[in-house]
Amino acid sequence: MLCPSCSTELPADAGFCVKCGAAVGGGQAAAAPAVAPAERLRAASSAAAANSEPEVTLWHGSYSPKAMYGSWLLAALATVAAVIASAASSYLPVVMLVAWGLVAAYWLWLIGYFVITRLSVDYTLTNQRLIHKTGILRQVTNRLEVIDVDDVTFEQGIIERLFGVGTIRLLSSDVSDPKLTLRGIDDVQNVATLIDNARREERRKRGLYMESV
Numbered sequence: 556m557l558c559p560s561c562s563t564e565l566p567a568d569a570g571f572c573v574k575c576g577a578a579v580g581g582g583q584a585a586a587a588p589a590v591a592p593a594e595r596l597r598a599a600s601s602a603a604a605a606n607s608e609p610e611v612t613l614w615h616g617s618y619s620p621k622a623m624y625g626s627w628l629l630a631a632l633a634t635v636a637a638v639i640a641s642a643a644s645s646y647l648p649v650v651m652l653v654a655w656g657l658v659a660a661y662w663l664w665l666i667g668y669f670v671i672t673r674l675s676v677d678y679t680l681t682n683q684r685l686i687h688k689t690g691i692l693r694q695v696t697n698r699l700e701v702i703d704v705d706d707v708t709f710e711q712g713i714i715e716r717l718f719g720v721g722t723i724r725l726l727s728s729d730v731s732d733p734k735l736t737l738r739g740i741d742d743v744q745n746v747a748t749l750i751d752n753a754r755r756e757e758r759r760k761r762g763l764y765m766e767s768v
Contacts, residue, residue, distance in 0.1 A: 622739035
């Protein structure tokens with residue numbers, strides 16, 4: 556069921572939209588008696604206390620080494636090409652220096668990129684939030700409520716599919732980061748499913764909670 560006001564996906568038994576608060580129960584919602592703000596606040600507090608549950612970690616991860624297997628393979632092929640070029644151009648030391656210089660620079664760039672990315676990215680998914688930490692010397696923590704996630708997609712290259720890694724892209728109503736990209740995620744399909752299931756479950760619970768208030 557979709558909210559007639561903001562088109563948010565809602566559970567079939569929801570009485571109110573979990574995002575804009577609009578009534579979606581049709582005639583029953585319209586016929587409900589008005590409730591005083593003070594009574595509504597007390598009811599909300601009681602319902603929140605009754606329906607509160609601890610925050611549980613569903614998944615924790617970082618940038619996976621498997622995400623760079625394709626780059627390591629390319630670097631290995633470049634090294635082999637440099638060896639062949641050196642053997643074929645033994646009488647041209649300039650060619651040998653250039654070939655090995657390029658290969659060495661590529662290897663150094665790969666190692667540096669992997670170390671920095673591995674140490675500077677951390678993901679934690681709970682049943683309520685997705686916590687995304689970035690940075691080494693200066694760390695920035697972004698907390699995204701799973702109920703605010705509107706769309707979950709993931710993508711994989713040819714080599715990434717062989718090892719089960721990929722990139723997850725999230726579209727949300729979060730003001731600070733409406734488009735969040737999670738790169739180098741191991742077991743990417745299951746992680747994307749966890750995020751999608753968490754947002755659906757949280758929207759279902761919020762919808763039932765607002766209906767009971």
